[in-house]
Amino acid sequence: MQVLVFIDHVDGHIKKASLEAASYGAKIAEQTGGTAEAVVLGNPADIDSLGKQGIKKLYQLQHDNLQAIDSQVYTKILEQVVQKAGSQVIVFSNNSTGKAIAPRLAVRLQAGLVSGAVALPDTSNGFTVRKNVFSGKAFAQVSVTSDIKIIALNPNSFSITEGDGATEIVPFEATVDAPKIKVTGSTKTSGKVALTEADVVVSAGRGLKGPENWKMVEELADLLGAALACSRPVADANWRPHNEHVGQTGIAIAPNLYIAIGISGAIQHLAGVNRSKVIVVVNKDAEAPFFKAADYGIVGDAFEVVPKIIDAVKKIKGIS
Amino acid sequence: MKILVCISKTPDTTAKIAFTDNNTKFAEAGVQWILNPYDEWYALVRAIELKEKDASSVIHLVNVGGTDAEPIIRKALALGGDEAIRINVTPTDPFTVATQLAEVAKQGGYDLILTGKETIDYNNGSVGGMLAEMLDIPYVALATNLQIDGTTATVKREIEGGEETVEVSLPIVISAQKGMAEARIPNMRGIMAARSKPLKVVEPVQVEPLAKAVEFGLPPAKAGVKLVSPDNVEELVRLLHEEARII
Numbered sequence: 206m207q208v209l210v211f212i213d214h215v216d217g218h219i220k221k222a223s224l225e226a227a228s229y230g231a232k233i234a235e236q237t238g239g240t241a242e243a244v245v246l247g248n249p250a251d252i253d254s255l256g257k258q259g260i261k262k263l264y265q266l267q268h269d270n271l272q273a274i275d276s277q278v279y280t281k282i283l284e285q286v287v288q289k290a291g292s293q294v295i296v297f298s299n300n301s302t303g304k305a306i307a308p309r310l311a312v313r314l315q316a317g318l319v320s321g322a323v324a325l326p327d328t329s330n331g332f333t334v335r336k337n338v339f340s341g342k343a344f345a346q347v348s349v350t351s352d353i354k355i356i357a358l359n360p361n362s363f364s365i366t367e368g369d370g371a372t373e374i375v376p377f378e379a380t381v382d383a384p385k386i387k388v389t390g391s392t393k394t395s396g397k398v399a400l401t402e403a404d405v406v407v408s409a410g411r412g413l414k415g416p417e418n419w420k421m422v423e424e425l426a427d428l429l430g431a432a433l434a435c436s437r438p439v440a441d442a443n444w445r446p447h448n449e450h451v452g453q454t455g456i457a458i459a460p461n462l463y464i465a466i467g468i469s470g471a472i473q474h475l476a477g478v479n480r481s482k483v484i485v486v487v488n489k490d491a492e493a494p495f496f497k498a499a500d501y502g503i504v505g506d507a508f509e510v511v512p513k514i515i516d517a518v519k520k521i522k523g524i525s
Numbered sequence: 526m527k528i529l530v531c532i533s534k535t536p537d538t539t540a541k542i543a544f545t546d547n548n549t550k551f552a553e554a555g556v557q558w559i560l561n562p563y564d565e566w567y568a569l570v571r572a573i574e575l576k577e578k579d580a581s582s583v584i585h586l587v588n589v590g591g592t593d594a595e596p597i598i599r600k601a602l603a604l605g606g607d608e609a610i611r612i613n614v615t616p617t618d619p620f621t622v623a624t625q626l627a628e629v630a631k632q633g634g635y636d637l638i639l640t641g642k643e644t645i646d647y648n649n650g651s652v653g654g655m656l657a658e659m660l661d662i663p664y665v666a667l668a669t670n671l672q673i674d675g676t677t678a679t680v681k682r683e684i685e686g687g688e689e690t691v692e693v694s695l696p697i698v699i700s701a702q703k704g705m706a707e708a709r710i711p712n713m714r715g716i717m718a719a720r721s722k723p724l725k726v727v728e729p730v731q732v733e734p735l736a737k738a739v740e741f742g743l744p745p746a747k748a749g750v751k752l753v754s755p756d757n758v759e760e761l762v763r764l765l766h767e768e769a770r771i772i
Binding site for chain 2: 273277304312316320321336338340405447472496501502504510517521
Protein backbone atom coordinates (compact mmCIF):
# COMPACT_ATOMS: atom_id res chain seq x y z
CA MET A 206 0.00 0.00 0.00
CA GLN A 207 1.09 3.58 -0.64
CA VAL A 208 1.86 5.19 2.70
CA LEU A 209 2.08 8.89 3.54
CA VAL A 210 3.51 10.01 6.89
CA PHE A 211 2.83 13.48 8.26
CA ILE A 212 6.07 14.94 9.66
CA ASP A 213 5.58 17.27 12.62
CA HIS A 214 8.31 19.64 13.74
CA VAL A 215 8.99 22.18 16.47
CA ASP A 216 11.78 24.77 16.70
CA GLY A 217 13.29 23.64 13.42
CA HIS A 218 13.53 19.96 14.29
CA ILE A 219 11.45 16.91 13.49
CA LYS A 220 9.56 15.56 16.50
CA LYS A 221 10.77 12.23 17.83
CA ALA A 222 7.16 11.04 17.62
CA SER A 223 7.24 11.76 13.87
CA LEU A 224 10.40 9.66 13.45
CA GLU A 225 8.46 6.86 15.13
CA ALA A 226 5.54 7.48 12.77
CA ALA A 227 7.93 7.45 9.78
CA SER A 228 9.48 4.14 10.90
CA TYR A 229 6.00 2.71 11.43
CA GLY A 230 4.76 3.92 8.04
CA ALA A 231 7.81 2.46 6.29
CA LYS A 232 7.13 -0.90 7.93
CA ILE A 233 3.51 -0.86 6.69
CA ALA A 234 4.73 -0.08 3.16
CA GLU A 235 7.23 -2.93 3.37
CA GLN A 236 4.63 -5.39 4.69
CA THR A 237 2.09 -4.53 2.01
CA GLY A 238 4.41 -4.06 -0.95
CA GLY A 239 4.14 -0.28 -1.29
CA THR A 240 6.26 2.82 -0.93
CA ALA A 241 6.62 4.98 2.16
CA GLU A 242 6.39 8.69 1.47
CA ALA A 243 6.08 11.64 3.81
CA VAL A 244 4.93 15.22 3.83
CA VAL A 245 6.33 18.16 5.73
CA LEU A 246 4.81 21.62 5.91
CA GLY A 247 7.72 23.92 6.68
CA ASN A 248 11.45 23.44 6.64
CA PRO A 249 12.93 21.64 9.65
CA ALA A 250 16.70 21.12 9.55
CA ASP A 251 16.78 17.35 9.66
CA ILE A 252 14.52 16.29 6.75
CA ASP A 253 17.41 14.80 4.75
CA SER A 254 17.80 12.04 7.29
CA LEU A 255 14.23 10.66 6.95
CA GLY A 256 15.64 8.07 4.54
CA LYS A 257 17.05 6.32 7.60
CA GLN A 258 13.50 5.67 8.74
CA GLY A 259 12.63 4.25 5.31
CA ILE A 260 10.95 7.31 3.76
CA LYS A 261 11.64 7.22 0.00
CA LYS A 262 10.08 10.52 -1.00
CA LEU A 263 9.30 13.64 1.00
CA TYR A 264 6.81 16.22 -0.27
CA GLN A 265 7.77 19.58 1.13
CA LEU A 266 5.61 22.67 1.13
CA GLN A 267 6.71 26.03 2.50
CA HIS A 268 4.29 28.90 2.82
CA ASP A 269 3.77 32.00 4.97
CA ASN A 270 0.30 30.83 5.95
CA LEU A 271 1.60 27.88 7.95
CA GLN A 272 2.79 29.75 11.06
CA ALA A 273 -0.26 28.75 13.09
CA ILE A 274 -1.46 25.19 12.99
CA ASP A 275 -4.91 25.83 11.59
CA SER A 276 -6.41 22.39 11.06
CA GLN A 277 -8.65 23.66 8.25
CA VAL A 278 -5.71 24.99 6.25
CA TYR A 279 -3.51 21.96 6.93
CA THR A 280 -6.29 19.52 6.05
CA LYS A 281 -6.87 21.07 2.63
CA ILE A 282 -3.16 20.93 1.83
CA LEU A 283 -2.86 17.32 2.94
CA GLU A 284 -5.86 16.42 0.79
CA GLN A 285 -3.97 17.75 -2.24
CA VAL A 286 -0.84 15.77 -1.31
CA VAL A 287 -2.85 12.56 -0.85
CA GLN A 288 -4.47 13.04 -4.25
CA LYS A 289 -1.13 13.60 -5.95
CA ALA A 290 0.65 10.75 -4.16
CA GLY A 291 -2.25 8.29 -4.35
CA SER A 292 -1.79 7.52 -0.65
CA GLN A 293 -3.80 4.65 0.79
CA VAL A 294 -2.57 4.74 4.38
CA ILE A 295 -1.83 8.05 6.11
CA VAL A 296 0.13 8.00 9.36
CA PHE A 297 0.19 10.76 11.99
CA SER A 298 1.72 10.80 15.41
CA ASN A 299 -1.15 10.97 17.90
CA ASN A 300 0.40 14.07 19.48
CA SER A 301 -1.28 17.45 19.87
CA THR A 302 -0.70 18.28 16.18
CA GLY A 303 -2.02 14.93 14.98
CA LYS A 304 -5.04 15.21 17.24
CA ALA A 305 -5.92 18.58 15.70
CA ILE A 306 -5.60 17.49 12.07
CA ALA A 307 -6.21 13.74 11.65
CA PRO A 308 -9.96 13.75 12.51
CA ARG A 309 -10.63 16.57 10.03
CA LEU A 310 -8.67 14.87 7.28
CA ALA A 311 -10.56 11.63 7.97
CA VAL A 312 -13.86 13.37 7.23
CA ARG A 313 -12.51 15.18 4.19
CA LEU A 314 -11.16 11.96 2.64
CA GLN A 315 -14.01 9.78 3.99
CA ALA A 316 -11.28 7.70 5.57
CA GLY A 317 -11.56 5.49 8.63
CA LEU A 318 -9.40 6.76 11.49
CA VAL A 319 -7.64 4.79 14.22
CA SER A 320 -6.43 7.24 16.83
CA GLY A 321 -4.08 6.00 19.51
CA ALA A 322 -2.70 3.02 17.56
CA VAL A 323 -0.05 0.99 19.38
CA ALA A 324 0.86 -1.74 16.86
CA LEU A 325 1.27 -2.40 13.15
CA PRO A 326 -1.91 -3.13 11.17
CA ASP A 327 -2.98 -6.74 10.76
CA THR A 328 -3.72 -7.16 7.04
CA SER A 329 -4.27 -10.93 7.08
CA ASN A 330 -8.04 -10.49 7.07
CA GLY A 331 -9.07 -6.96 6.16
CA PHE A 332 -7.23 -4.13 7.90
CA THR A 333 -7.30 -3.99 11.69
CA VAL A 334 -5.18 -1.90 14.02
CA ARG A 335 -4.70 -2.27 17.75
CA LYS A 336 -5.36 0.80 19.86
CA ASN A 337 -5.53 1.55 23.56
CA VAL A 338 -8.92 2.01 25.15
CA PHE A 339 -10.11 2.68 28.70
CA SER A 340 -6.99 4.79 29.26
CA GLY A 341 -4.62 1.90 28.65
CA LYS A 342 -6.54 -0.55 30.86
CA ALA A 343 -7.54 -2.48 27.71
CA PHE A 344 -6.99 -2.52 23.96
CA ALA A 345 -9.26 -2.78 20.95
CA GLN A 346 -8.77 -4.10 17.44
CA VAL A 347 -10.25 -1.51 15.13
CA SER A 348 -11.32 -2.66 11.69
CA VAL A 349 -10.98 0.00 8.99
CA THR A 350 -13.24 -0.55 5.98
CA SER A 351 -12.75 2.62 3.92
CA ASP A 352 -10.43 2.79 0.87
CA ILE A 353 -8.14 5.31 2.54
CA LYS A 354 -7.05 4.58 6.09
CA ILE A 355 -5.65 7.01 8.64
CA ILE A 356 -3.63 5.90 11.66
CA ALA A 357 -2.58 8.19 14.52
CA LEU A 358 0.22 6.35 16.30
CA ASN A 359 0.66 6.85 20.04
CA PRO A 360 4.07 8.31 20.95
CA ASN A 361 6.54 5.77 22.38
CA SER A 362 4.68 2.82 20.83
CA PHE A 363 7.03 2.01 17.95
CA SER A 364 10.83 2.01 17.84
CA ILE A 365 12.66 4.36 15.49
CA THR A 366 14.50 2.42 12.78
CA GLU A 367 17.94 3.53 11.64
CA GLY A 368 18.64 2.23 8.14
CA ASP A 369 20.84 3.69 5.43
CA GLY A 370 18.22 4.65 2.84
CA ALA A 371 17.99 8.06 1.21
CA THR A 372 14.95 10.26 0.78
CA GLU A 373 14.16 12.33 -2.28
CA ILE A 374 12.83 15.78 -1.38
CA VAL A 375 10.11 16.96 -3.76
CA PRO A 376 8.91 20.57 -3.48
CA PHE A 377 5.12 20.62 -3.50
CA GLU A 378 2.89 23.44 -4.72
CA ALA A 379 -0.62 23.62 -3.34
CA THR A 380 -3.48 26.02 -2.86
CA VAL A 381 -3.04 27.34 0.67
CA ASP A 382 -5.95 29.17 2.31
CA ALA A 383 -5.46 32.11 4.63
CA PRO A 384 -5.57 30.82 8.24
CA LYS A 385 -8.53 31.76 10.43
CA ILE A 386 -6.54 31.02 13.56
CA LYS A 387 -4.05 33.70 14.59
CA VAL A 388 -1.33 33.01 17.17
CA THR A 389 -0.87 35.88 19.63
CA GLY A 390 1.49 34.31 22.16
CA SER A 391 3.13 31.12 23.34
CA THR A 392 4.85 29.62 26.34
CA LYS A 393 7.25 26.69 26.40
CA THR A 394 6.78 23.99 29.00
CA SER A 395 9.31 24.18 31.81
CA GLY A 396 10.72 20.67 31.35
CA LYS A 397 13.41 20.17 28.75
CA VAL A 398 11.98 16.82 27.66
CA ALA A 399 8.42 16.59 26.33
CA LEU A 400 6.42 14.38 28.67
CA THR A 401 4.72 12.26 26.02
CA GLU A 402 7.98 11.60 24.20
CA ALA A 403 10.26 11.03 27.18
CA ASP A 404 12.03 7.68 27.59
CA VAL A 405 12.23 8.20 31.33
CA VAL A 406 9.69 10.02 33.50
CA VAL A 407 10.19 10.93 37.14
CA SER A 408 6.93 11.64 38.89
CA ALA A 409 6.01 12.65 42.41
CA GLY A 410 2.87 12.97 44.47
CA ARG A 411 1.47 14.16 47.76
CA GLY A 412 4.09 12.12 49.62
CA LEU A 413 6.50 15.01 48.98
CA LYS A 414 4.42 17.19 51.32
CA GLY A 415 4.92 20.48 49.50
CA PRO A 416 6.15 22.15 46.29
CA GLU A 417 9.36 23.27 48.01
CA ASN A 418 10.50 19.63 48.13
CA TRP A 419 10.67 19.12 44.37
CA LYS A 420 14.35 19.97 44.12
CA MET A 421 15.51 16.39 44.62
CA VAL A 422 12.94 15.15 42.09
CA GLU A 423 14.21 17.69 39.57
CA GLU A 424 17.79 16.66 40.26
CA LEU A 425 17.00 12.99 39.67
CA ALA A 426 15.11 13.84 36.47
CA ASP A 427 18.02 15.95 35.20
CA LEU A 428 20.45 13.16 35.94
CA LEU A 429 18.37 10.63 33.99
CA GLY A 430 17.45 13.02 31.16
CA ALA A 431 13.89 12.46 32.28
CA ALA A 432 10.70 14.48 32.01
CA LEU A 433 8.89 15.54 35.18
CA ALA A 434 5.35 14.48 35.99
CA CYS A 435 3.03 14.58 38.96
CA SER A 436 -0.20 13.12 40.33
CA ARG A 437 -3.56 14.87 40.16
CA PRO A 438 -3.73 16.15 43.78
CA VAL A 439 -0.36 17.82 43.25
CA ALA A 440 -1.56 19.62 40.11
CA ASP A 441 -4.90 20.49 41.74
CA ALA A 442 -3.06 22.04 44.68
CA ASN A 443 -0.95 24.05 42.19
CA TRP A 444 2.27 22.57 43.54
CA ARG A 445 3.12 21.74 39.94
CA PRO A 446 1.72 22.94 36.57
CA HIS A 447 -1.28 21.10 35.10
CA ASN A 448 0.72 20.01 32.06
CA GLU A 449 2.73 17.69 34.32
CA HIS A 450 -0.37 15.83 35.55
CA VAL A 451 -0.36 12.23 34.33
CA GLY A 452 -3.33 9.95 34.81
CA GLN A 453 -6.76 9.21 33.46
CA THR A 454 -7.80 12.85 33.31
CA GLY A 455 -4.31 14.17 32.65
CA ILE A 456 -1.75 13.03 30.13
CA ALA A 457 -1.29 9.35 29.30
CA ILE A 458 2.32 8.31 28.89
CA ALA A 459 4.28 5.20 27.92
CA PRO A 460 7.95 5.73 28.77
CA ASN A 461 10.54 2.97 29.12
CA LEU A 462 10.95 3.85 32.77
CA TYR A 463 8.45 5.49 35.11
CA ILE A 464 9.63 6.35 38.61
CA ALA A 465 6.79 7.22 40.99
CA ILE A 466 7.75 8.88 44.25
CA GLY A 467 5.21 9.32 47.01
CA ILE A 468 2.26 8.43 44.77
CA SER A 469 -0.16 5.85 46.17
CA GLY A 470 -1.30 4.65 42.74
CA ALA A 471 -5.04 5.27 42.60
CA ILE A 472 -6.69 3.47 39.68
CA GLN A 473 -7.10 6.79 37.85
CA HIS A 474 -3.38 7.48 38.10
CA LEU A 475 -2.46 3.97 36.97
CA ALA A 476 -4.66 4.41 33.90
CA GLY A 477 -2.35 7.12 32.63
CA VAL A 478 0.95 5.35 33.27
CA ASN A 479 0.28 1.62 33.00
CA ARG A 480 1.75 1.42 29.51
CA SER A 481 5.19 2.30 30.91
CA LYS A 482 7.59 -0.55 30.23
CA VAL A 483 9.21 -0.55 33.68
CA ILE A 484 7.62 1.03 36.75
CA VAL A 485 9.59 1.85 39.91
CA VAL A 486 7.63 2.86 43.01
CA VAL A 487 9.00 4.56 46.10
CA ASN A 488 6.43 4.83 48.87
CA LYS A 489 6.61 4.58 52.64
CA ASP A 490 3.26 2.77 52.75
CA ALA A 491 3.84 -0.92 51.94
CA GLU A 492 0.10 -1.24 51.25
CA ALA A 493 0.10 1.46 48.53
CA PRO A 494 -1.80 0.00 45.55
CA PHE A 495 0.95 1.20 43.21
CA PHE A 496 3.23 -1.67 44.33
CA LYS A 497 0.83 -4.12 42.64
CA ALA A 498 1.44 -2.42 39.30
CA ALA A 499 5.18 -1.92 39.81
CA ASP A 500 8.17 -3.87 38.55
CA TYR A 501 10.51 -2.62 41.25
CA GLY A 502 9.67 -1.06 44.55
CA ILE A 503 11.22 0.45 47.64
CA VAL A 504 9.15 0.73 50.80
CA GLY A 505 10.72 3.74 52.42
CA ASP A 506 10.64 7.47 53.04
CA ALA A 507 11.11 9.45 49.83
CA PHE A 508 13.25 12.03 51.61
CA GLU A 509 15.77 9.33 52.50
CA VAL A 510 15.47 7.10 49.43
CA VAL A 511 15.56 9.67 46.61
CA PRO A 512 18.93 11.23 47.60
CA LYS A 513 20.31 7.69 47.77
CA ILE A 514 19.01 6.94 44.28
CA ILE A 515 20.63 10.15 43.05
CA ASP A 516 23.98 9.10 44.57
CA ALA A 517 23.73 5.58 43.13
CA VAL A 518 22.88 6.88 39.65
CA LYS A 519 25.79 9.31 39.79
CA LYS A 520 28.08 6.47 40.76
CA ILE A 521 26.94 4.22 37.93
CA LYS A 522 27.25 7.09 35.45
CA GLY A 523 30.68 7.93 36.78
CA ILE A 524 29.69 11.38 38.08
CA SER A 525 31.03 12.04 41.55
CA MET B 526 -24.33 33.63 22.31
CA LYS B 527 -25.66 30.20 21.46
CA ILE B 528 -23.52 27.40 22.91
CA LEU B 529 -23.73 23.69 22.18
CA VAL B 530 -22.01 21.28 24.57
CA CYS B 531 -21.55 17.70 23.37
CA ILE B 532 -21.78 15.22 26.23
CA SER B 533 -21.07 11.49 26.47
CA LYS B 534 -21.91 8.75 28.91
CA THR B 535 -18.85 6.77 30.07
CA PRO B 536 -18.11 4.12 32.70
CA ASP B 537 -16.97 5.51 36.04
CA THR B 538 -13.19 5.96 36.31
CA THR B 539 -13.03 3.10 38.84
CA ALA B 540 -15.19 0.70 36.78
CA LYS B 541 -13.89 -2.82 36.30
CA ILE B 542 -12.94 -3.27 32.68
CA ALA B 543 -14.05 -6.61 31.22
CA PHE B 544 -15.54 -7.83 27.95
CA THR B 545 -18.30 -10.26 26.93
CA ASP B 546 -19.68 -11.90 23.77
CA ASN B 547 -16.36 -13.37 22.76
CA ASN B 548 -14.51 -10.16 23.67
CA THR B 549 -16.55 -8.09 21.23
CA LYS B 550 -18.48 -6.01 23.81
CA PHE B 551 -17.74 -4.07 26.97
CA ALA B 552 -19.22 -5.90 29.98
CA GLU B 553 -21.76 -3.39 31.28
CA ALA B 554 -23.09 -5.47 34.19
CA GLY B 555 -22.67 -3.63 37.48
CA VAL B 556 -20.99 -0.64 35.85
CA GLN B 557 -21.69 2.82 37.22
CA TRP B 558 -22.13 5.39 34.42
CA ILE B 559 -21.02 8.96 34.59
CA LEU B 560 -20.92 12.09 32.48
CA ASN B 561 -17.56 11.95 30.66
CA PRO B 562 -15.25 14.02 32.94
CA TYR B 563 -13.76 16.12 30.12
CA ASP B 564 -17.25 16.99 28.86
CA GLU B 565 -18.49 17.81 32.35
CA TRP B 566 -15.61 19.45 34.22
CA TYR B 567 -14.18 21.45 31.37
CA ALA B 568 -16.54 21.85 28.40
CA LEU B 569 -19.83 22.21 30.26
CA VAL B 570 -18.57 24.16 33.27
CA ARG B 571 -16.78 26.65 31.00
CA ALA B 572 -20.01 27.09 29.02
CA ILE B 573 -21.84 27.79 32.29
CA GLU B 574 -19.19 30.32 33.34
CA LEU B 575 -19.55 32.11 29.99
CA LYS B 576 -23.29 32.24 30.46
CA GLU B 577 -22.85 33.67 33.94
CA LYS B 578 -20.95 36.58 32.36
CA ASP B 579 -23.44 37.03 29.55
CA ALA B 580 -26.94 36.14 30.70
CA SER B 581 -28.34 36.33 27.18
CA SER B 582 -26.41 33.17 26.29
CA VAL B 583 -28.16 29.83 26.00
CA ILE B 584 -26.57 26.43 26.53
CA HIS B 585 -27.87 23.45 24.62
CA LEU B 586 -26.63 19.96 25.41
CA VAL B 587 -26.45 17.20 22.85
CA ASN B 588 -25.90 13.51 23.42
CA VAL B 589 -25.81 10.55 21.06
CA GLY B 590 -27.28 7.68 23.02
CA GLY B 591 -30.24 5.60 24.10
CA THR B 592 -32.65 6.20 27.01
CA ASP B 593 -29.90 4.88 29.31
CA ALA B 594 -28.06 8.18 28.73
CA GLU B 595 -30.86 10.28 30.25
CA PRO B 596 -29.54 10.28 33.84
CA ILE B 597 -26.27 11.90 32.73
CA ILE B 598 -28.18 14.35 30.52
CA ARG B 599 -30.31 15.34 33.54
CA LYS B 600 -27.14 15.80 35.56
CA ALA B 601 -25.74 18.14 32.91
CA LEU B 602 -29.03 20.06 32.94
CA ALA B 603 -28.77 20.25 36.74
CA LEU B 604 -25.29 21.73 36.44
CA GLY B 605 -26.60 24.45 34.16
CA GLY B 606 -27.58 23.45 30.63
CA ASP B 607 -30.80 25.11 29.42
CA GLU B 608 -32.13 22.35 27.23
CA ALA B 609 -30.97 19.04 25.86
CA ILE B 610 -31.24 17.05 22.66
CA ARG B 611 -30.73 13.30 22.67
CA ILE B 612 -30.07 11.65 19.31
CA ASN B 613 -31.62 8.26 19.76
CA VAL B 614 -28.92 5.80 18.69
CA THR B 615 -26.22 3.87 20.54
CA PRO B 616 -22.84 5.44 19.71
CA THR B 617 -20.39 3.10 17.97
CA ASP B 618 -17.50 5.20 16.62
CA PRO B 619 -16.43 8.85 16.32
CA PHE B 620 -17.38 9.27 12.65
CA THR B 621 -21.02 8.25 13.04
CA VAL B 622 -21.33 10.21 16.30
CA ALA B 623 -19.93 13.35 14.64
CA THR B 624 -22.32 12.85 11.70
CA GLN B 625 -25.30 12.77 14.09
CA LEU B 626 -24.04 15.80 16.02
CA ALA B 627 -23.49 17.75 12.79
CA GLU B 628 -27.21 17.47 11.97
CA VAL B 629 -28.18 19.07 15.28
CA ALA B 630 -25.38 21.65 15.05
CA LYS B 631 -26.44 22.75 11.53
CA GLN B 632 -30.04 23.25 12.58
CA GLY B 633 -29.13 25.11 15.79
CA GLY B 634 -26.83 27.76 14.31
CA TYR B 635 -24.45 27.72 17.29
CA ASP B 636 -21.67 30.26 17.85
CA LEU B 637 -19.62 27.97 20.05
CA ILE B 638 -19.49 24.19 20.16
CA LEU B 639 -17.63 22.56 23.03
CA THR B 640 -16.55 18.95 23.51
CA GLY B 641 -14.27 17.26 26.02
CA LYS B 642 -10.80 16.43 24.67
CA GLU B 643 -11.76 12.73 24.54
CA THR B 644 -14.01 10.22 26.26
CA ILE B 645 -12.34 8.18 28.96
CA ASP B 646 -13.58 4.88 27.49
CA TYR B 647 -12.48 4.80 23.85
CA ASN B 648 -9.91 7.64 24.09
CA ASN B 649 -10.34 8.71 20.48
CA GLY B 650 -10.54 12.47 20.82
CA SER B 651 -11.81 12.62 17.25
CA VAL B 652 -15.39 13.87 17.43
CA GLY B 653 -14.56 17.58 17.79
CA GLY B 654 -12.30 17.70 14.74
CA MET B 655 -14.66 15.61 12.65
CA LEU B 656 -17.62 17.80 13.59
CA ALA B 657 -15.69 20.98 12.73
CA GLU B 658 -14.84 19.58 9.30
CA MET B 659 -18.45 18.61 8.65
CA LEU B 660 -19.51 22.16 9.58
CA ASP B 661 -16.51 23.68 7.75
CA ILE B 662 -15.55 25.87 10.71
CA PRO B 663 -12.28 26.24 12.69
CA TYR B 664 -11.33 23.71 15.35
CA VAL B 665 -9.11 24.41 18.33
CA ALA B 666 -8.10 21.17 20.04
CA LEU B 667 -6.87 20.58 23.59
CA ALA B 668 -7.88 23.99 24.92
CA THR B 669 -6.98 24.99 28.47
CA ASN B 670 -8.51 28.47 28.51
CA LEU B 671 -11.30 30.19 26.60
CA GLN B 672 -12.37 33.83 26.63
CA ILE B 673 -15.06 35.31 24.41
CA ASP B 674 -15.18 38.96 23.43
CA GLY B 675 -17.99 39.74 21.02
CA THR B 676 -17.47 37.39 18.11
CA THR B 677 -13.80 36.71 18.86
CA ALA B 678 -12.58 33.78 20.91
CA THR B 679 -9.19 33.85 22.60
CA VAL B 680 -8.10 30.31 23.29
CA LYS B 681 -5.08 28.84 24.99
CA ARG B 682 -4.25 25.44 23.56
CA GLU B 683 -1.72 22.69 24.09
CA ILE B 684 0.80 22.42 21.28
CA GLU B 685 3.95 20.35 20.97
CA GLY B 686 6.49 21.77 23.37
CA GLY B 687 4.18 24.10 25.23
CA GLU B 688 1.04 26.18 24.98
CA GLU B 689 -0.02 28.97 22.68
CA THR B 690 -2.71 31.59 22.66
CA VAL B 691 -4.76 31.93 19.50
CA GLU B 692 -7.49 34.26 18.31
CA VAL B 693 -10.27 33.01 16.10
CA SER B 694 -13.67 34.29 15.02
CA LEU B 695 -16.85 32.45 15.95
CA PRO B 696 -18.35 30.02 15.10
CA ILE B 697 -15.83 27.44 16.24
CA VAL B 698 -15.50 23.97 17.72
CA ILE B 699 -13.28 23.60 20.79
CA SER B 700 -12.14 20.50 22.65
CA ALA B 701 -11.56 21.23 26.33
CA GLN B 702 -9.16 19.76 28.84
CA LYS B 703 -7.77 20.40 32.28
CA GLY B 704 -7.22 24.05 33.13
CA MET B 705 -10.36 25.22 31.30
CA ALA B 706 -12.58 25.34 34.40
CA GLU B 707 -13.00 23.92 37.88
CA ALA B 708 -15.34 20.99 38.45
CA ARG B 709 -18.68 21.84 40.08
CA ILE B 710 -21.30 19.85 41.93
CA PRO B 711 -24.95 20.38 40.99
CA ASN B 712 -26.94 22.07 43.77
CA MET B 713 -30.45 21.15 44.91
CA ARG B 714 -32.05 24.02 43.00
CA GLY B 715 -30.31 22.90 39.84
CA ILE B 716 -31.38 19.30 40.34
CA MET B 717 -35.03 20.34 40.88
CA ALA B 718 -34.95 22.69 37.87
CA ALA B 719 -33.40 20.01 35.66
CA ARG B 720 -36.51 17.85 35.97
CA SER B 721 -38.60 20.32 34.04
CA LYS B 722 -36.02 21.49 31.51
CA PRO B 723 -36.75 20.35 27.93
CA LEU B 724 -35.09 17.13 26.77
CA LYS B 725 -35.90 16.60 23.13
CA VAL B 726 -35.37 13.21 21.50
CA VAL B 727 -34.57 13.18 17.78
CA GLU B 728 -34.10 10.18 15.51
CA PRO B 729 -30.67 9.55 13.96
CA VAL B 730 -29.69 9.95 10.32
CA GLN B 731 -28.47 6.90 8.40
CA VAL B 732 -24.68 6.56 8.38
CA GLU B 733 -22.19 3.69 8.32
CA PRO B 734 -18.95 3.60 10.31
CA LEU B 735 -15.63 3.68 8.42
CA ALA B 736 -13.68 2.24 11.35
CA LYS B 737 -15.05 0.25 14.24
CA ALA B 738 -13.72 -1.72 17.22
CA VAL B 739 -14.33 -5.41 16.52
CA GLU B 740 -12.49 -7.06 19.38
CA PHE B 741 -11.20 -6.14 22.82
CA GLY B 742 -8.56 -7.51 25.15
CA LEU B 743 -6.76 -6.87 28.41
CA PRO B 744 -3.01 -6.37 28.68
CA PRO B 745 -1.07 -9.23 30.30
CA ALA B 746 -0.76 -8.93 34.08
CA LYS B 747 2.52 -7.75 35.61
CA ALA B 748 4.82 -10.48 36.94
CA GLY B 749 4.87 -8.91 40.39
CA VAL B 750 6.94 -6.31 42.12
CA LYS B 751 10.57 -6.93 43.05
CA LEU B 752 11.12 -5.14 46.35
CA VAL B 753 14.47 -3.61 47.22
CA SER B 754 15.43 -2.58 50.76
CA PRO B 755 15.64 1.19 51.41
CA ASP B 756 19.10 0.48 52.87
CA ASN B 757 20.25 -0.98 49.58
CA VAL B 758 19.22 1.59 46.99
CA GLU B 759 22.32 0.84 44.90
CA GLU B 760 20.80 -2.57 44.22
CA LEU B 761 17.76 -0.91 42.62
CA VAL B 762 19.93 1.19 40.33
CA ARG B 763 22.02 -1.91 39.50
CA LEU B 764 18.82 -3.82 38.56
CA LEU B 765 17.64 -0.97 36.37
CA HIS B 766 21.06 -0.85 34.77
CA GLU B 767 21.77 -4.56 34.31
CA GLU B 768 18.40 -6.35 34.38
CA ALA B 769 16.04 -3.80 32.86
CA ARG B 770 18.89 -2.13 30.91
CA ILE B 771 17.38 1.31 31.26
CA ILE B 772 19.71 3.47 33.29
